[in-house]
Amino acid sequence: MTWTISAKRLLRATLAESLTTTGLLSVLQSRAARHPTILYYHRVANELPAPDLGLTVTADNFNAQMQWLASHYDVRPLGNLLDDWAAGIVRTSPQVAVTFDDGYRDNYDVAFPILARHKIPATIFLTTAYIGSSTLLWWDRVAKLLARARQERLTSVTTGQRVPSKVRDAVDIFLQRGTKNAVQATLDELKRLGRDARFQTIDAIAEWVGDSSTEATDRVFMTWDEAREMSRAGIDMGSHTQTHPILTELTEPDIDAELRHSKQMIEQETGQAVTLLSYPDGCFSDCVRRIAEEIGYSYAVQTRRDLAVGPNDRYAIPRIKIEESHSLGLNGRFSGSAYAFEVSNLPNLLLLRDARQANPYRSALARRSDSTD
Numbered sequence: 001m002t003w004t005i006s007a008k009r010l011l012r013a014t015l016a017e018s019l020t021t022t023g024l025l026s027v028l029q030s031r032a033a034r035h036p037t038i039l040y041y042h043r044v045a046n047e048l049p050a051p052d053l054g055l056t057v058t059a060d061n062f063n064a065q066m067q068w069l070a071s072h073y074d075v076r077p078l079g080n081l082l083d084d085w086a087a088g089i090v091r092t093s094p095q096v097a098v099t100f101d102d103g104y105r106d107n108y109d110v111a112f113p114i115l116a117r118h119k120i121p122a123t124i125f126l127t128t129a130y131i132g133s134s135t136l137l138w139w140d141r142v143a144k145l146l147a148r149a150r151q152e153r154l155t156s157v158t159t160g161q162r163v164p165s166k167v168r169d170a171v172d173i174f175l176q177r178g179t180k181n182a183v184q185a186t187l188d189e190l191k192r193l194g195r196d197a198r199f200q201t202i203d204a205i206a207e208w209v210g211d212s213s214t215e216a217t218d219r220v221f222m223t224w225d226e227a228r229e230m231s232r233a234g235i236d237m238g239s240h241t242q243t244h245p246i247l248t249e250l251t252e253p254d255i256d257a258e259l260r261h262s263k264q265m266i267e268q269e270t271g272q273a274v275t276l277l278s279y280p281d282g283c284f285s286d287c288v289r290r291i292a293e294e295i296g297y298s299y300a301v302q303t304r305r306d307l308a309v310g311p312n313d314r315y316a317i318p319r320i321k322i323e324e325s326h327s328l329g330l331n332g333r334f335s336g337s338a339y340a341f342e343v344s345n346l347p348n349l350l351l352l353r354d355a356r357q358a359n360p361y362r363s364a365l366a367r368r369s370d371s372t373d
């Protein structure tokens with residue numbers, strides 16, 4: 001409903017504005033001097049894709065964000081920031097680290113020159129099996145299929161029982177409305193299915209659309225040469241596994257292989273030690289954490305923005321996801337206070353967004369363990 005969206009945006013903008021006028025921003029920033037504030041991005045592109053999965057920030061907006069960050073925060077390499085935090089070292093200035101997941105090509109083409117312009121260090125978590133390739137990760141494949149279905153004016157999924165009804169309903173809503181929420185709902189329903197059913201369903205959707213390709217026409221991921229060039233320029237490379245599986249859906253030997261081989265490969269290709277891990281989709285378990293530690297990772301980051309991180313949580317470090325809309329004011333242009341609002345983690349403190357929102361992958365696992373009990 002349009003009214004709800006406007007009311008929400010107005011509330012956010014008002015709160016964001018009051019951050020600077022009330023001095024609350026400096027209070028929150030002094031908090032950021034004690035806790036690691038870590039932002040995460042996926043893609044930076046000249047335009048938002050259609051459909052928009054909420055993973056892309058436009059180049060102009062990203063440039064304004066980095067400019068703002070450089071003048072309000074001490075932007076530090078993630079490893080250094082975490083070493084200080086683990087050692088209990090408190091800096092006087094607010095600290096932040098910038099990270100990227102997946103290793104998309106646009107991190108080099110678009111984000112890297114902007115980071116260099118503002119002298120911002122960053123960490124990119126690479127999915128090593130896809131470096132230099134045109135592979136479509138499953139959500140990108142779904143986005144491509146949905147775009148094609150809308151282009152061809154398909155109005156409803158017609159594959160009978162091969163697409164579970166909740167996924168079919170979500171896709172149908174997307175076909176009618178084309179909204180970001182509808183795409184998100186489709187992806188969430190697919191996540192809830194569990195690994196095998198998820199991929200079978202995507203194949204069934206592909207058959208319905210008439211597009212069986214799992215590759216994009218252009219290269220999707222950065223090359224090792226690009227990763228090396230960035231690494232030499234102060235951008236650290238961490239591991240995001242080899243093939244981006246949901247680690248909690250794997251057996252122990254498979255978890256071990258994903259974490260170990262990706263680390264070895266990045267070290268071999270860049271000549272730099274890899275101590276940082278980002279769990280794909282933020283999914284981890286006690287077993288995953290233990291293996292990460294055994295293999296020699298010093299820290300692992302997740303995708304939730306919970307505040308409560310104690311010194312023992314080196315393998316569950318929270319991060320704040322930044323989306324395009326997070327730094328836009330009511331006029332649709334960059335707003336420093338809107339961005340400050342996100343970076344300060346105020347939406348979480350005010351419980352505007354449910355930070356403990358159920359991870360859809362977890363509900364699939366919970367159902368599976370229920371049924372085997």
Ligand SMILES: [Zn+2]
Pocket residue numbers: 101102240244280281
């Ligand atoms: Zn990822």
